Amino acid sequence: MQARAPARQAEKVSAVETDRTPVRGRSERRDAEFTEYLAARQAALLRTAYLVCGDRHQAEDVLQTALAKLYLSWDKVRDRGAVDAYVRRILVNETTSAWRRPWHRREQATERLPETAAHHDTYxxxxxxxxxxxxxxxxxxxxxxxxxxxxxxxxxxxxxxxxxxxxxxxxxxxxxxxxxxxxxxxxxxxxxxxxx
CATH class of the missing domain: 1.10.10.10 (Winged helix-like DNA-binding domain superfamily/Winged helix DNA-binding domain)
Structure with a gap:
């Protein structure tokens, strides 16, 4: 009986490993697809976020949140042609949510900006x-x-x-x-x- 127990444990371990292998492959494929999408569309999405927000830093934050949400639901997006529309929807919703937050209303505009390097978009x-x-x-x-x-x-x-x-x-x-x-x-x- 003792000889059978290690064999059963070995069978369980190998079953777990084979179950994980397809998940790993699927995960790697998802990561590769998502990385490819980012490389192609991130700059354009940042411009859109900036134009919707009106603030470069807020646009970066909103885009980061939108891309994180996209990554989490990447496998659920069946129509890859509609990914931009999905991200734009998230951008608008996140920006609207940011406008509603109380801290946003407490911000005060100043006449003098801190010394920083100027950033000008090429377009x-x-x-x-x-x-x-x-x-x-x-x-x-x-x-x-x-x-x-x-x-x-x-x-x-x-x-x-x-x-x-x-x-x-x-x-x-x-x-x-x-x-x-x-x-x-x-x-x-x-x-x-x-x-x-």
């Missing part, structure tokens, strides 16, 4: 920075609609799905946002001004 030619300052002055929901509709070039239906609202809400938010942008845009940035 900004200088004129667009002033325009994005105007976009950042929009209310959070309107800003999210503008970024998704006009920067990300999503359709009204895709924007509505990303924000979890109706298509009509996207249309009305977009209309109000564009009206506010027309009012708030300085004359030197107005397209008609460039034609003169």
């Amino acid at each position: 900004d030619d200088g004129g667009s920075a002033a325009l994005w300052d105007v976009v950042r002055s929009l209310p959070p929901k309107a800003r999210a609609v503008v970024v998704l509709r006009y920067y990300e070039q999503l359709s009204e239906a895709e924007t509505a799905e990303t924000l979890g609202v109706s298509k009509g809400t996207v249309k009305s938010q977009s209309s109000r946002a564009m009206a506010l942008l027309r009012e708030r845009t300085p004359a030197h940035l107005h397209p008609r001004e460039e034609e003169r």
Whole structure:
């Protein structure tokens, strides 16, 4: 009887090891797919997060949270073509949650910034920075609609799905946002001004 006990234990160990092998292989494949996705899309997603948030540091935090949530549910995302839409939805939801937090309301803007190295995105030619300052002055929901509709070039239906609202809400938010942008845009940035 004693001779059989070690054999049974050896069988159990080998069964456990073989059960883990496919999991390890699946995990490695998932990690490789996720890493490949990050390499291809992380910079674009950071730009989108920045445009939705209006703050580089908050955009990095929101994107990190969104990517962590994406990683945890990577195996559940069946349509790999919809991953960007899924991440954008998380970005908007996380940004909205951040705006609602009490500490966000207690922050105070200052006239003087601390000494830091300036960071300029390569896609900004200088004129667009002033325009994005105007976009950042929009209310959070309107800003999210503008970024998704006009920067990300999503359709009204895709924007509505990303924000979890109706298509009509996207249309009305977009209309109000564009009206506010027309009012708030300085004359030197107005397209008609460039034609003169």
